[in-house]
Each structure stands twice: as structure tokens, then as C-alpha cells.
Amino acid sequence: NLHYRFEIQPGDACLFINGLRVDMDTYDPFSLLDTLKLEGKMMNGLHNLGINGEDMSKFLKLNSHVWDSTYALDIRHSSIMWINDLENDNLYVTWPASCQELLKPIFPGGIPSIRRNFHNLVLFVDPAQEYTLDFIKLAKLFYYHKTPLRIGFVFIVNTDDEVDGTKDAGVAFWRAFNYIAEEHDASQAFVSMLKMYQKVKNQNILTVDSVKSVLQNKFPQANTGDILGIHSKYDDKRKAGASFYEMTGLGPLPQALYNGESFNHEELNNKELEKAVLHRMMDTAVYLQREVFMGTLNDQTNAVDFLMDKNNVVPRINPLILHTKRQYLNLISTSVTADIEDFSTFSFLDSQDKTAVIAKSMYYLTQEDYDVVSSVTLWIIADFDKPSGRKLLFNALKHMKTSVHSRLGVIYNPTSKINEENTAVSRGILAAFLTQKNSFLRNFLRKLAKEETATAIYSGDKIKTFLTEGMDENAFEKKYNTIGVNIFRTHQLFCQDVLKLRPGEIGIVSNGKFLGPIDENLYAEDFHLLEKITFTNVVEKIKGIVESMEINSKNMSDLIMKVDALVSSLPKRASRYDVTFLKENHSIIKINPQENDMFFDVIAIVDPLTREAQKMSQLLIVLGKIINMKVKLFMNCRGKLSEAPLKSFYRFVLEPELMLMANDNIGPVAKFLDIPESPLLTLNMITPEGWLVDTVHSNCDLDNIHLKDIERTVTAEYELEYLLLEGHCFDIITEQPPRGLQFTLGTKNKPVVVDTIVMANLGYFQLKANPGAWILKLRQGKSEDIYQIVGHGGTDSQPDVGDVIVVLNSFKSKILEVQKKPDQIKEDVLTDEDEKKGIWDSIKSFTRRLHKEKDKKETDILNIFSVASGHLYERFLRIMMLSVLRNTKTPVKFWFLKNYLSPTFKEVIPHMAKKYGFQYELVQYRWPRWLHQQTEKQRIIWGYKILFLDVLFPLAVDKIIFVDADQIVRHDLKELRDFNLDGAPYGYTPFCDSRTEMDGYRFWKTGYWASHLLRRKYHISALYVVDLKKFRRIAAGDRLRSQYQALSQDPNSLSNLDQDLPNNMIYQVAIKSLPQDWLWCETWCDDESKERAKTIDLCNNPKTKEPKLKAAARIAPEWVEYDAEIRQLLDRLENEKKNA
Structure with missing residues (x-):
């Protein structure tokens, strides 16, 4: 029952509050609080209207409406001049007439040819205007291709009482068209109309001479003066078209209707209108198929009446x-x-x-x-x-x-x-x-x-x-x-x-x-339209509930009005569901609300042995403290389990009210008591999507908690460091994300605090910020030169300003709309700045770069990126850093992924920087909510190594070298930075194949990888150099993320995410193979090649499984020296701390 109605499988979790579905995978306390506030507002309103108990529950289950904009005009009007009729014209006599033809298979994109007026196009035109020629050509195209489309015209001409058609082209056309239609038929009038417009020469505008010429040549017996003159008897209903057009409420001419529905301004372009009509015809064909299948449309049904009797059909469309x-x-x-x-x-x-x-x-x-x-x-x-x-x-x-x-x-x-x-x-x-x-x-x-x-x-x-x-x-x-x-x-x-x-x-x-x-x-x-859109939405349901209440008719009408105003004034909400269970005796836990008070109706569906149950149990406890609620808890257990369903202990830190922290109060706490001592544990924080949280203190390695070896209580303190400014950006012309577009975020005093790049994936961007007012603008350079901001939503600025003021006071995304400047239509932010430039442009570009302090090319800096998690790998990381510094004279700047560094490392790194004379920066990026999430920490770290290279570093950084924490560098990495990548965005070292006894472990030599690589090398991700300028220009990050999204849905794919992904994408994002001596690993490389090694990687050996600490001392003697030197520094810092 739950699966059929809500797609809830055994083991799934779901929460309903007053029928509103709360997604347990994506919700956060703040969105839930917004929901409770809106529901509380509605409940208080109903309570003040005297509605309580079951009556209130009925009203709460109503779906609030939006005022729909897809209304259609009734086309059953005498002023429409139909030029064909599918049901009666001989042209279509061979077509089948049965609605059952709609159910027969046709080619994709095809429209069934049936002798029924299911598709109707009405064109509103002034015959004497230039655009009319395009509409005539479109009608001709559909007519002569025998498209199953009834075509009609509404001609808007001069409405003066007396008009001389020999001097007014529009009136001349009208009278000539009427003459031919009366004396012959409408299709003949249409053919003649085509000939009139074929004679149009001067500025594509119809003239009286063109009308006269067709009448004289095609109908020589016609008296042109009588037909076109002031007293013409073919002037009947000349004002009807203009009157009907005015009554419809449509905007400026030209206009068109398909089955009564209007087209937007862009679609009324002649090239677009043909595609728009055909697209709507295909959609209508699908709708008609469904109606025939359901039995609501049959051969006795009048086609036009069927279409025009729908609830969305009105006599007038008034934008007001x-x-x-x-x-x-x-x-x-x-x-x-x-x-x-x-x-x-x-x-x-x-x-x-x-x-x-x-x-x-x-x-x-x-x-x-x-x-x-x-x-x-x-x-x-x-x-x-x-x-x-x-x-x-x-x-x-x-x-x-x-x-x-x-x-x-x-x-x-x-x-x-x-x-x-x-x-x-x-x-x-x-x-x-x-x-x-x-x-x-x-x-x-x-x-x-x-x-x-x-x-x-x-x-x-x-x-x-x-x-x-x-x-x-x-x-x-x-x-x-x-x-x-x-x-x-x-x-x-x-x-x-x-x-x-x-x-x-x-x-x-x-x-x-x-x-x-x-x-x-x-x-x-207009009043009829207003009544219709009011009644056909939620009011009909309100009336049904009110009529079941025992009050008089005057009060009923007042109550309907007041309830509708209340329900409709609230923001648009997701659909509400009426959740019922087939059996409630043994599988439902019921908790009744406090009596004589309004209550929230809460339904929780959960498997008690799941991660969702860990979340929901604490959430329900907190909800019970802040709202009066009636609870039904359904145990949605799975019948069979193949493994232990829970592998973690979980605490949800959520307080029912704001806690004001005194000096000696550490604030909200998660406590884990009576935890087993033997397993090796890891402590992780799961935070709302818009938060960047950092560990500020811990008394042990939070990645490797072995309680049996720890005598004291494990403690850790976390701090909310940044709130994310997230958003989506689109080009309003192409309706696509402007990939590669760059934005900066800053303040009035510091215009550029952080910068970022727009992803092609959903046009997504994120920037680190904090509560307050910020200035969001296009980054100086190609982004600012080519684009302009033309619209934005969710911000606090006027729509037409270039620099957007964003007040960060919620976690809702911002929407930016941009457009290329008129003189930059053919330019692309992803092309090289110096491509296709003359010498004067090059001089200006060079001069501008000299004045951009933030964007100054740091060619004299070695940018080294690395990641580590846990005290052991942080120990390796410090040694790797020292080996880099000992082998280069070039200034070095280290970039570390901050997300998983321990407080100890972050405390020590400033002292190392001071002692050894290097720069460093901690970078972080929140894994976007729309990108497939990884749950294991190791795989998350692997993802950060490859998925966000284009957005992880400031845009001024052009090249970066990734070095694994467990590497020892023996050569100057400046040589690697300057290595020619031959146009590739990054360079990797291939796996060695010289140690032959490991052939059985070389997985890339067989199966999928052998067939995919086609004798190309499989590269290792322990060391690589990235040309970030090229990487961003070819949108390599977007390509990698798209492929990751496709492959990561399969749990058996991307087993070594950080190196499988770039190797899988080798044909879309080229890899430059670095010389083999740049990375030596004992597992795969023979002993003879070790002498030429520029770096040594302590990679795992699947054969011997030797611990890394032991292997490091044996393989690289200098590792012991580096380790001892750093240990001395750490000991000195510890003593200074104790004596301080």
C-alpha cells in the first residue's frame, strides 16, 4: 500500500507533518522550522475562525493553489475565419475519423492524421502590417503539407463606420476575402490571399493594388469598385475581428492561439512559431491518447467542444x-x-x-x-x-x-x-x-x-x-x-x-x-475569469467542507471567503497527502495530543534499524517539546537482512530552544556513553548543507579512536566557521549555465574576499561567507567584459543593478541571470585571453594584468596541494613538506584541504611555516547537494582530489602540483611545474610495470581497463600537475563531475575514485604522461629504477601488506631524518605550551 501510493519501500523512512512530506535525506532543521511556522500560522487562523478538531484537519489537508497562467481562450467565435475544416473538407476525406486511431503506434514525434478538429491554430493579424506575410507563409506551409491542423484568421482592420477600401489596404483585403469566400469558399479565399501576398514587394506590406490585381486576374467578372468601395456589400462583420481581439485581452499584435492557449513573445517569432505549434500538437496528441484510453473521449464527442469545455477555458485573458x-x-x-x-x-x-x-x-x-x-x-x-x-x-x-x-x-x-x-x-x-x-x-x-x-x-x-x-x-x-x-x-x-x-x-x-x-x-x-480561477482552485473543496458544518448560509459564505484568503495567502507548498494504513493494530504506535488545544498531525514511517531512524527519533523528541502533536509511528521493517543494518552510533544535536552560552558553558553537546572499547572508531560531523564546520580542539586522533588504549574521555569541539552563499546562474538568452563565468564576493571596503567559477552542472556556484551584507559581482577580466548581470532572485537588490547586494540571512539559494553584452555576442569566457588579439589588445591586456594585484601571476611560487586525515597521515604530510622544501630553492606555498585536518595539525602549521619559510593556505569546498554523495571518509577525500580542482583554489592560481601525503620528494618540483603538458590540462605518472612479480595484481592489464585504454597507460594519482588555466578553459571540472555523476550511481564502479575517474575520461580530458622517474613505488617499480626516482611513493603492497611506517624507514633512509627533525620541533612547541 505504501509503495503503491508513496513509492515507500520496506526499510524506507518518511515523515509527514499535516500531510506535507518531509524528505529525511535532504531536510534540515531550518527548513522544518519554516514549515512549522507556516503551518502554525494557518492553524492559528483556522482556530480564530472557530474551526477546531476534525474540521481543522480537513482544511489542513487542502492543497493551497497558485493562480495558473495556462488559461485558454474559447475559440468558438464567429469572427474567426477558418480556411480549412478537417472534418468536412474533401482535402481530408481519405483520413480515418475514429478516435481509436490515436492509440495506434506512430513514429516518435509524429502526429496522427485524423479527420477531427483536435488541433486548431488561430492567427490574429492586421493584413496591412509587415509581420502578416510571415504568418501567411506559416499558414501556407501547414496547409499544403496537409498537417492535421485547422487554421483560422482573425483580421483586425479599420473599424470606422465608413471606409473606402480603394484607399485602405486592410479594408480592401477584408472585402475581397469576403467576396471570394461567399462566391466560392474559404479555401479558395485563402489561395487568393496567398497570391495577394506573393505580389507584395514594397517593404513586405500589402497594398490596395495587390488586392485589385488578384481580383482582376483571377475573377475578371468581379466589379472591383463595388467590392472595395465605401458601400460594399462584402463589409459584413468588419468590426467583429477587432472587437473579439479587444475582448480577448491579448497583448500587442501579432498574436496566435493553439487550442485557445497563447504563445509567449519569443515563440511568436516566425522561425520559432512553427516549432512551437508542432511541439504543442505532439503534447496534445499524448493528452488525447490518454483521454481515449480512459474512455472520456470517443467518436461521438465533438472535438472542439471537448477542448473548449475544459476548466481552463475562459472568454478573456486579462494579465491584470x-x-x-x-x-x-x-x-x-x-x-x-x-x-x-x-x-x-x-x-x-x-x-x-x-x-x-x-x-x-x-x-x-x-x-x-x-x-x-x-x-x-x-x-x-x-x-x-x-x-x-x-x-x-x-x-x-x-x-x-x-x-x-x-x-x-x-x-x-x-x-x-x-x-x-x-x-x-x-x-x-x-x-x-x-x-x-x-x-x-x-x-x-x-x-x-x-x-x-x-x-x-x-x-x-x-x-x-x-x-x-x-x-x-x-x-x-x-x-x-x-x-x-x-x-x-x-x-x-x-x-x-x-x-x-x-x-x-x-x-x-x-x-x-x-x-x-x-x-x-x-x-x-473579466469578472467571469476572476470567478473561474477563484472557484476552480481550492474554493470548491473549501465549500464542500463548510457545507458539512452546521452554520447558516450567510456565515458559510463568509467562512469560505475567509478560509480561502487564509489558505491562498500562504506561499505555494508541495502537495499534501492523506496517509492511511491498511492495518493499525500491531504496526502503529499512537501518541495522542494534549486535549482542548490545536495540534499538528505527524505521521512517521521508519525502520528502527536504519540511519534514518537515528535521525528521526531525536527529531520527534524535540518536536514533542515545541509543538502539540498527534503522532502515528509506523514500523516499516525489512523482511530479511543480509548484513548488520547499523554500523554507527549517532547523536542529533538539536535543542528545542535557543541556548545562551555563559563563559563556562560549552553549548549544545553530543554525548556517546557506554561505547564498546574494542572497535576502531571515527568521529564525523554531519551538518546542514549550507554550513562549513571545523574541528577546533580534540584530545586524540578523531580518525582512529581506540577506546581500549585511551584512559580519559574523548572530547572534541567544533565551530561553525562559514555559511555558504550558494546559487545558480543562467544566461537568459541561451537558457544555459554560462560555464566558466567568474564571480567575486566582497564588501565595500574589501571588494574581493573570495571568488569562484560557475559550473556547467546546473550553473551552480558557492562562496564562503558569514551573516551580513555582501557584494556579489562579475570578476574583473573576461567575465566582466563579456557578460552583464540582468536579473537575480533571492537577493536584496533592485533587479537592474550590476553589483548585487546579498544579505545572508537564510540558507536559500540565490538565482542570477546574466546576458552577453551586445558587442560581445561571439565571445567566450573560456577562450584564451590572448587568442585572436592584435598587438594593441595584447598591450592593453598586459597593462591591465599589471594593475590587478589579486590576479598577478605567481610564476615564482611552487603551489603544492595535498590532503590528509588522521594523525598518522598528518605525520607523513609534514615529512613530505620538508622533503619538498629541502629539494628546491623556489618559494613554496602549500595548499591543504581543511575539511579533515586535525586541530593539532592546524595549530602546528604556522610554526612550521615560520621555521622553514613557506606559505600555506587551508582550502575547503562543500560537496554540492546535487552531486552524488559518498559516505566513506576515504572516498570523500578521493573525490576532493579530482572533482573540484576548478573551484577549490583562488582563480589567480594557474598551476598546482598534487603530492600525496605519504611521498618523499628527492627532486626540485619546479621542474615538474614547468614541464610542457602539450596542451593537456594535467599530467600524471603511469603505473610502473618493471617489477614483474606483481603482474598478477596489475588490474589495468585485463578486463575493462585493457579494452578501454587500448594499450594506453593507466596513471597513478599520487602525483600530478594541473594547468588550472587550461583545466578551467576546457571545462574539465564540469566534464569530470558529469561522468562521476553517471558512474557513481553504481556502487561497483570507481573503486579507486581519484585515479579511476581521470583514466576513464582520458579521451574527453587528455592526460599528459609524465616521465616514469617522477614517481617510484616499490610495489610496482623494480629496484634498479629507484636511483633515478624524483619522488618515492609509499603505496600499499597487496602482496606483503607491510605497514607504512616500517616501509618508510626501510625504503627511504632520509624519511627517518626528516621525522626526527619534525619530532624535535613538535616537542619544543609542546614544552613551550606547557611552560606558557
């Missing part, structure tokens, strides 16, 4: 309604007793309470006089004593005449100072609302909305003369004469303080969603 940023009123308030007529008290209320008073005192026009539940509540806001306000009221009433879901209320927003004279119409509207039944109210309001009525009232006519039959005249007249102006002042203040409208401005509120100020005319179709 569909795309306006959501702004919701808070309709939930505690007991507010203020009277709508008490302006003085109202003025002191806050926005929430002002809104509550307005909602409570609102009177509505509904469909019936009694017991009607309205799902959509519309408030129209205007000055109804102005023509614009009355027009809004008239169109709202027109909508109400056919609406089945809406009720209508009015809010008065007078333009000028309020008095009885300038509120005559508004007072009439209000008095009618207060005294009349719906059936009479509607007719009277329609009368008041007419301009002639308002003109008469302002001219001195009594308003009672306009009362309609059946109205309660006495009640109306009494209320009209005693209303006063305080209600209007209250409404005006609400508009000003809450809706932020100026006097007289127009707006609409639909179930709490406010749209305004509105500058354009709103038609009845």
Missing part, C-alpha cells in the same frame, strides 16, 4: 487578473465591536481590524433572497458617482446575471471631499443594499449604473423616481434620507490605509485577493 502579484487581505480578527458608522473609533483600528469591520458590515447581492451559499465573494471598489465607477458596477451586475458562484458587495472610494451632493448615486446604492431584496436590488442597481440616470439625478430629479416595480419605497426613501456620510468616510479610510488606494481609484477584492489600482476597463468577462 492572471499575473498580478498576489496580495491578500487579512480577514481574520478577534472580536471587533466597532460600528461601520463610528468613523472615530474605526480610524484608530489597525489594518486587520479595519478589514474585519468592513467584512462584518458588508451587504451582498446574491442569486437568491434566502439560503444561498456563495463560493466567491466579490467586492468592487470605486467612486460610483463617477462614470468609471458606474461602468464597473454595470459590468459586475452583467456578470452577476449569469454567475452561479458569486455574491457582490461594494466599497465606496469617493474622489473628493464627501458630502450629500457628491454621493447621491452612492447613497442610493447603499440604501438599496440595506433595504431591498435581491430580485429588486439587481434591477435598481442596473438602472443606477446607467449614465442617463446619473445625469438626471445630478440635474435635480429625485432618486425615488427611478425605483423599480416591487421595491419597498418607504424603507428605501427613509434609509436614503438618513444614511449620512460616515459610512463613506469609513470606506474611504479603509481604501486609503489598507488597500493603499488614492481617492477615486478602482479595485476589486475576490475572496480576499486584492487587485488594484485598476486603470483599464473591466468587462463582464
Whole structure:
């Protein structure tokens, strides 16, 4: 059951909070806290509305909606001139007509040719405009290729009452097209239309002469003057196209619709439109196949009606309604007793309470006089004593005449100072609302909305003369004469303080969603669109729940409005699930919430013998301390186990509330008690994705904890050192990541603190930062020369600024959008700076580099990179460093991966640097969350050796040499740095094959590696040199990561990750083979070659399995001397520390 509904297998873990699924693999406490805050806001809102218990649970399971932008226009309109009809034209008579044809197999990308109008293209054009020629050519292409597409035109031409077609090309075209269609047929009219545009010569624009020429040549009997002249009888419905176009709400011409759905601006380009139409036809074919298979579409179904009767089809597409940023009123308030007529008290209320008073005192026009539940509540806001306000009221009433879901209320927003004279119409509207039944109210309001009525009232006519039959005249007249102006002042203040409208401005509120100020005319179709998108989302479900509650219809309508406003105002959420279990007697642990209080519904599914259970147990304990929750815990155990499922001890450090640390308080603690003493243990920290955490103190080797040999308690202290600024960057033109693009992060006083490069993988980038405000910008050089930042999301800057201010106050990613500068379209940030440059450009480039202190080429520095974890390998690492220094006169800078260095090493390294005169830097990079994770520390370290070379070091570093910690260097590495790589991004030493007795262990000589390498060498990763400039330019890092992502899903692949990956990619990322004497290893190389060795690697021997310490002293005599020298330094530092 769980697998079928949620894809949860035995052994999997999952957590649901109020039906929202929490992914145990990716969640962090901060995202969970955000979820709890939003859920708490919704629950408090429902509680304040008087909803509790099971009713609240029903509302919490609703999926909040977004206002969809994929609405379609109804194309069943008489102004569309269809040039073909798949169902009736002889051209398609040989095609099958059955819907079952949709289920037959076709070639990929094909569209079934069926004699049904399932695909409809409508083109909106002005015949006399240049773009029309492209649309005509597209229609011709589809028509003559017999594409199963019905094609229609809406012609927008001059709408003046009298137009001479002999002087207006658009009108001439319209009348000629009508003549041919009436005298012959629409397809003949289309063929003639093509001929007219074939004659277009001057600037691709149709002329009257082109129209006349076709009429005279093709229809010699036609009287051109009568057809095109002012009194032409072929002028019928000339204004209909323009009227329909205006009514649709579509943007500037040209426009096109496929099955009623519009195209974006980029798709309306002639070259793109053909592809866009065909793509939509393929998508529709798949949709139709599904409908036929499900039985909802059959041969008796009218094709166009089937497409146009869908919920997303509307009579008008208004961007104001569909795309306006959501702004919701808070309709939930505690007991507010203020009277709508008490302006003085109202003025002191806050926005929430002002809104509550307005909602409570609102009177509505509904469909019936009694017991009607309205799902959509519309408030129209205007000055109804102005023509614009009355027009809004008239169109709202027109909508109400056919609406089945809406009720209508009015809010008065007078333009000028309020008095009885300038509120005559508004007072009439209000008095009618207060005294009349719906059936009479509607007719009277329609009368008041007419301009002639308002003109008469302002001219001195009594308003009672306009009362309609059946109205309660006495009640109306009494209320009209005693209303006063305080209600209007209250409404005006609400508009000003809450809706932020100026006097007289127009707006609409639909179930709490406010749209305004509105500058354009709103038609009845706009109200219909507003009702449709409100009702077809979550409101229908809310209505179903409310109707099951025992309250009267007025309160039901109010509750639907308030719940919808609450639910819809919250950010878009993932889908909610109704999680139930087939059996609950023995596999479910239930914990009831505290009574008489609202509670969170928590469902935990977990196998108790898994890493997820270790996390979830502590999480549930903490949740139980901070929220009231009803818990169901399902034990999702596996039936069989092939090995021990848990191989680690786990503590989750999460406190229910913030801990303020005193001087003697060490803060949150993870304690491991009663741990077995015999196993060899490693202590690791698992942190949220956006954190860089460092070990600052430990009293033993955390990589090799053997409790049996340790008399005291093992302690370690960790520190949150950096928060990551993560993001994704895209080129808005290509919609692809601009790989190789470089960014810097800094402050006003220090513009460049860190820099990075954009990966091709998802356009990802990360930068080390801390809480506060930072400046993110393109790095000086090719990145800044070629690109410009044109947009960004999740930052704290205006969209159009080049230097982006980023306030690091959350762990959410930032989105950057860039675009090439107009004069740099053909340039590429990954090309060599000096390629294709003239001498003057070279001089400028050289001069610029001289002034870039940060980017100055450090050719006189040997950059050595290494990694180590655990005290033993740190001992080897110090000896390797000393051997490098003893064999070179070139200044050296060591780069160490900080992630796994012990506090002891980090404490000692400054003293070594001072004594031996070298530079050093600790680098770190957080393994991206989207890249397949490794769980074993050794494999993680291997990954850092190869996967992040392009982003691990500052961009000013051009070349780096990796040296394994367990190597002894006997030669000047400057020679390796200067070695010619012949265009390859890196150079590796091949494995030796001179020690023949080890042939049985040379795995690369057989199987996969033998066939993959094809007699090429398999290279060892203990020593390699990287040309970072070349490496970045060919995007080698992106290629390696992509291949790693593909191969690492298989646990049997990449067994030696750091060297298998580059050897696997040898044909995509070239390796320069270094001379064999650069790396000598006793396991693989014979004794004779040792004399020529420039470095000695203490690699493992699978045959003898000799310990490395023993092997080091035997193989390299100088290793003992180096070790003793460093030991003296460490002893001296320890004594100084004790005596300090």
C-alpha cells in the first residue's frame, strides 16, 4: 500500500507533518522550522475562525493553489475565419475519423492524421502590417503539407463606420476575402490571399493594388469598385475581428492561439512559431491518447467542444487578473465591536481590524433572497458617482446575471471631499443594499449604473423616481434620507490605509485577493475569469467542507471567503497527502495530543534499524517539546537482512530552544556513553548543507579512536566557521549555465574576499561567507567584459543593478541571470585571453594584468596541494613538506584541504611555516547537494582530489602540483611545474610495470581497463600537475563531475575514485604522461629504477601488506631524518605550551 501510493519501500523512512512530506535525506532543521511556522500560522487562523478538531484537519489537508497562467481562450467565435475544416473538407476525406486511431503506434514525434478538429491554430493579424506575410507563409506551409491542423484568421482592420477600401489596404483585403469566400469558399479565399501576398514587394506590406490585381486576374467578372468601395456589400462583420481581439485581452499584435492557449513573445517569432505549434500538437496528441484510453473521449464527442469545455477555458485573458502579484487581505480578527458608522473609533483600528469591520458590515447581492451559499465573494471598489465607477458596477451586475458562484458587495472610494451632493448615486446604492431584496436590488442597481440616470439625478430629479416595480419605497426613501456620510468616510479610510488606494481609484477584492489600482476597463468577462480561477482552485473543496458544518448560509459564505484568503495567502507548498494504513493494530504506535488545544498531525514511517531512524527519533523528541502533536509511528521493517543494518552510533544535536552560552558553558553537546572499547572508531560531523564546520580542539586522533588504549574521555569541539552563499546562474538568452563565468564576493571596503567559477552542472556556484551584507559581482577580466548581470532572485537588490547586494540571512539559494553584452555576442569566457588579439589588445591586456594585484601571476611560487586525515597521515604530510622544501630553492606555498585536518595539525602549521619559510593556505569546498554523495571518509577525500580542482583554489592560481601525503620528494618540483603538458590540462605518472612479480595484481592489464585504454597507460594519482588555466578553459571540472555523476550511481564502479575517474575520461580530458622517474613505488617499480626516482611513493603492497611506517624507514633512509627533525620541533612547541 505504501509503495503503491508513496513509492515507500520496506526499510524506507518518511515523515509527514499535516500531510506535507518531509524528505529525511535532504531536510534540515531550518527548513522544518519554516514549515512549522507556516503551518502554525494557518492553524492559528483556522482556530480564530472557530474551526477546531476534525474540521481543522480537513482544511489542513487542502492543497493551497497558485493562480495558473495556462488559461485558454474559447475559440468558438464567429469572427474567426477558418480556411480549412478537417472534418468536412474533401482535402481530408481519405483520413480515418475514429478516435481509436490515436492509440495506434506512430513514429516518435509524429502526429496522427485524423479527420477531427483536435488541433486548431488561430492567427490574429492586421493584413496591412509587415509581420502578416510571415504568418501567411506559416499558414501556407501547414496547409499544403496537409498537417492535421485547422487554421483560422482573425483580421483586425479599420473599424470606422465608413471606409473606402480603394484607399485602405486592410479594408480592401477584408472585402475581397469576403467576396471570394461567399462566391466560392474559404479555401479558395485563402489561395487568393496567398497570391495577394506573393505580389507584395514594397517593404513586405500589402497594398490596395495587390488586392485589385488578384481580383482582376483571377475573377475578371468581379466589379472591383463595388467590392472595395465605401458601400460594399462584402463589409459584413468588419468590426467583429477587432472587437473579439479587444475582448480577448491579448497583448500587442501579432498574436496566435493553439487550442485557445497563447504563445509567449519569443515563440511568436516566425522561425520559432512553427516549432512551437508542432511541439504543442505532439503534447496534445499524448493528452488525447490518454483521454481515449480512459474512455472520456470517443467518436461521438465533438472535438472542439471537448477542448473548449475544459476548466481552463475562459472568454478573456486579462494579465491584470492572471499575473498580478498576489496580495491578500487579512480577514481574520478577534472580536471587533466597532460600528461601520463610528468613523472615530474605526480610524484608530489597525489594518486587520479595519478589514474585519468592513467584512462584518458588508451587504451582498446574491442569486437568491434566502439560503444561498456563495463560493466567491466579490467586492468592487470605486467612486460610483463617477462614470468609471458606474461602468464597473454595470459590468459586475452583467456578470452577476449569469454567475452561479458569486455574491457582490461594494466599497465606496469617493474622489473628493464627501458630502450629500457628491454621493447621491452612492447613497442610493447603499440604501438599496440595506433595504431591498435581491430580485429588486439587481434591477435598481442596473438602472443606477446607467449614465442617463446619473445625469438626471445630478440635474435635480429625485432618486425615488427611478425605483423599480416591487421595491419597498418607504424603507428605501427613509434609509436614503438618513444614511449620512460616515459610512463613506469609513470606506474611504479603509481604501486609503489598507488597500493603499488614492481617492477615486478602482479595485476589486475576490475572496480576499486584492487587485488594484485598476486603470483599464473591466468587462463582464473579466469578472467571469476572476470567478473561474477563484472557484476552480481550492474554493470548491473549501465549500464542500463548510457545507458539512452546521452554520447558516450567510456565515458559510463568509467562512469560505475567509478560509480561502487564509489558505491562498500562504506561499505555494508541495502537495499534501492523506496517509492511511491498511492495518493499525500491531504496526502503529499512537501518541495522542494534549486535549482542548490545536495540534499538528505527524505521521512517521521508519525502520528502527536504519540511519534514518537515528535521525528521526531525536527529531520527534524535540518536536514533542515545541509543538502539540498527534503522532502515528509506523514500523516499516525489512523482511530479511543480509548484513548488520547499523554500523554507527549517532547523536542529533538539536535543542528545542535557543541556548545562551555563559563563559563556562560549552553549548549544545553530543554525548556517546557506554561505547564498546574494542572497535576502531571515527568521529564525523554531519551538518546542514549550507554550513562549513571545523574541528577546533580534540584530545586524540578523531580518525582512529581506540577506546581500549585511551584512559580519559574523548572530547572534541567544533565551530561553525562559514555559511555558504550558494546559487545558480543562467544566461537568459541561451537558457544555459554560462560555464566558466567568474564571480567575486566582497564588501565595500574589501571588494574581493573570495571568488569562484560557475559550473556547467546546473550553473551552480558557492562562496564562503558569514551573516551580513555582501557584494556579489562579475570578476574583473573576461567575465566582466563579456557578460552583464540582468536579473537575480533571492537577493536584496533592485533587479537592474550590476553589483548585487546579498544579505545572508537564510540558507536559500540565490538565482542570477546574466546576458552577453551586445558587442560581445561571439565571445567566450573560456577562450584564451590572448587568442585572436592584435598587438594593441595584447598591450592593453598586459597593462591591465599589471594593475590587478589579486590576479598577478605567481610564476615564482611552487603551489603544492595535498590532503590528509588522521594523525598518522598528518605525520607523513609534514615529512613530505620538508622533503619538498629541502629539494628546491623556489618559494613554496602549500595548499591543504581543511575539511579533515586535525586541530593539532592546524595549530602546528604556522610554526612550521615560520621555521622553514613557506606559505600555506587551508582550502575547503562543500560537496554540492546535487552531486552524488559518498559516505566513506576515504572516498570523500578521493573525490576532493579530482572533482573540484576548478573551484577549490583562488582563480589567480594557474598551476598546482598534487603530492600525496605519504611521498618523499628527492627532486626540485619546479621542474615538474614547468614541464610542457602539450596542451593537456594535467599530467600524471603511469603505473610502473618493471617489477614483474606483481603482474598478477596489475588490474589495468585485463578486463575493462585493457579494452578501454587500448594499450594506453593507466596513471597513478599520487602525483600530478594541473594547468588550472587550461583545466578551467576546457571545462574539465564540469566534464569530470558529469561522468562521476553517471558512474557513481553504481556502487561497483570507481573503486579507486581519484585515479579511476581521470583514466576513464582520458579521451574527453587528455592526460599528459609524465616521465616514469617522477614517481617510484616499490610495489610496482623494480629496484634498479629507484636511483633515478624524483619522488618515492609509499603505496600499499597487496602482496606483503607491510605497514607504512616500517616501509618508510626501510625504503627511504632520509624519511627517518626528516621525522626526527619534525619530532624535535613538535616537542619544543609542546614544552613551550606547557611552560606558557
